[in-house]
Every structure is written in C-alpha cells, then in structure tokens.
Amino acid sequence: MFTLGVDIGSTTAKAVILQDGKDIVASSIIVATVGTSGVQRAVEDVLKQTNLTLSDIEATVATGYGRQTYDDADYQVSELSCHAIGAHFVFPSVRTVIDIGGQDAKVLALNEQGQLDNFVMNDKCAAGTGRFLDVMANILNLKIDDLEVEAAKAQHPAQISSTCTVFAESEVISQLANGTDIADVVAGICNSVATRVASLARRVGIREEVCMTGGVANNGGVRHALEHELGVTIAYDEKAQLMGALGASIYAFKKSLNK
Incomplete structure (x- = not known):
C-alpha cells in the first residue's frame, strides 16, 4: 500500500x-x-x-x-x-519536538505514545525562524548553508539582543561596521534564534528526548546553540525538514x- x-x-x-x-x-x-x-x-x-x-x-x-x-x-x-x-x-523515545520553519517556531510536548500533549508557538514575528536566518545571511552575503560553518569558527560570539528582525538587522550592520568578525556575528545570530526558541520550549517544559524538525534543524549552528541554551542533547536526523x-x-x- x-x-x-x-x-x-x-x-x-x-x-x-x-x-x-x-x-x-x-x-x-x-x-x-x-x-x-x-x-x-x-x-x-x-x-x-x-x-x-x-x-x-x-x-x-x-x-x-x-x-x-x-x-x-x-x-x-x-x-x-x-x-x-x-x-x-x-x-520513538522523543518527548519534546522543536520545529522551526520558515515563518514560525513551535515546541511540542509528546506523551509516551507519541501523541501531542501540549504545544506553544510563535507566529507573530519572524525572529527565531528560518526567515530571520535568511535575512541575516543576505546581510552577510552568505548562503544559508554557510552559517553553520561560520558559527563554528567564532571565538567571541556577538550579542544580538533585538527581538525584532528589523532592529536585529540594524544591530548586525552596526556590529560589522565596528569590525566584529563575521564568524562572531553569525554565532551571535544563531544564539539569538536559540534564545527565542528556548523561551518557547521552557513554557512547554523540556522533557528528554528532544529533537528538532523543520528546515532550520539542518543548521548545526542553531542546533548546537539550542543544546547549550537548554542544557540537553538534541537528536537530529537528515529527514528533519x-x-x-x-x-x-x-x-x-x-x-x-x-x-
């Protein structure tokens, strides 16, 4: 069938x-x-x-x-x-699913049978989504796939504190104008996404095993930043998207x- x-x-x-x-x-x-x-x-x-x-x-x-x-x-x-x-x-053992798509981010809590128990989502702002990463990559003249590579090179990740994509864009441009290394800026961008999504996840409650789905799951920079932010290992599969x-x-x- x-x-x-x-x-x-x-x-x-x-x-x-x-x-x-x-x-x-x-x-x-x-x-x-x-x-x-x-x-x-x-x-x-x-x-x-x-x-x-x-x-x-x-x-x-x-x-x-x-x-x-x-x-x-x-x-x-x-x-x-x-x-x-x-x-x-x-x-099969997953209890928390973090799904970051192009326009929204969702965190799902599953029971032992894999059924949805609870969820929270952010669809009001592009910050913390794939769209946010696309905008940032465009500013840096990078391909979206380059973000993971650059983030891994960072020595002193920049602080990207704005919660709005438009203001974050200005913040990134200012960082570059001040001579901040591109790798540090990229790491700061990944950390910014992780911080926003982690706040959603904490509202649901983190139960291991945790996995990521959606296109942003393919970005190791964001995955690793989320692992650090949440203090858990995040399972990943190439079929995430x-x-x-x-x-x-x-x-x-x-x-x-x-x-």
Whole structure:
C-alpha cells in the first residue's frame, strides 16, 4: 500500500511516499511559497521517482500552512499532529519536538505514545525562524548553508539582543561596521534564534528526548546553540525538514487501515 503526505509550508513544499506505513520510497523538497506550483512539483517529483500515479496512492494527507490549497488531498491535518507523528516515527523515545520553519517556531510536548500533549508557538514575528536566518545571511552575503560553518569558527560570539528582525538587522550592520568578525556575528545570530526558541520550549517544559524538525534543524549552528541554551542533547536526523510530510503519510496509512 502506498500513501502520500504533502507538507505545504510558507517557503517550501515537501512530499513523502510511504510503502505499507514504514518504508520511505520517495521524498521531495521544493523551495516555493504557498499558493504557487511548489506542491504540484513536489508531488510530480515523488511520483516520478517511484513510477507511480495518483491512482496508485491509497490515501493522501495534506498538512502545513497551505494544506487547504491542495485539492487532491483526502484529508487535511494540522502540522502539529503531523510533526508529532513524524518525529515519533524517527525517534520513538522523543518527548519534546522543536520545529522551526520558515515563518514560525513551535515546541511540542509528546506523551509516551507519541501523541501531542501540549504545544506553544510563535507566529507573530519572524525572529527565531528560518526567515530571520535568511535575512541575516543576505546581510552577510552568505548562503544559508554557510552559517553553520561560520558559527563554528567564532571565538567571541556577538550579542544580538533585538527581538525584532528589523532592529536585529540594524544591530548586525552596526556590529560589522565596528569590525566584529563575521564568524562572531553569525554565532551571535544563531544564539539569538536559540534564545527565542528556548523561551518557547521552557513554557512547554523540556522533557528528554528532544529533537528538532523543520528546515532550520539542518543548521548545526542553531542546533548546537539550542543544546547549550537548554542544557540537553538534541537528536537530529537528515529527514528533519520532511517530518511533517512523513507524519502526514503515516496518518494517511492509518486512515486507510481503518476504512
């Protein structure tokens, strides 16, 4: 049995095809804003990888910010539930999930069965999100993937104290004008994200095992800063950005079994 999960985020579209609810046979990540052709391209990509068609898919679940925009979905499910399901699938012992996406940050508390117990999210400001990192990387004329490398070189991380992206941008420019090393500025940016997300996490309560999901999880600079801020080890998997789509596909499989 094949099931499809699509996660339509604010800046990327993700798709995962599962076989029998346990084997990932195809996945795709397309950089595109919600409301564009990104989700169709992601779905076409995973179907091409498997030589399947939509008629071969038993059920499809859409999740994420733009889940209501995908007409081929059989079900729409909250990204909170799907990230919880995906994280529990990859890390069966996980109790706290930190999900940092393009436009928001969420912290989920799970019970022993991997079900969502509680959550808190910040979607009012770009600070502490992938968008914040994109803006900062642009100021520094760096690629987003360079931030982890630069942060690792830091000797004296800069203090980026502004809680607003616009003011933080001015603060970073001032740091550079004063001759602060780029590596120290980047480390300060990563620490700034970690501080904001850690405050969310403490509101939920940190229970180990802790993992990160979402695109920002791929940034080791932020992950390591969060580990230091929270005093815990954060589990990481290369499928971090696919966790929502993976959880959606697992949900689709379970719904199919219960038909």
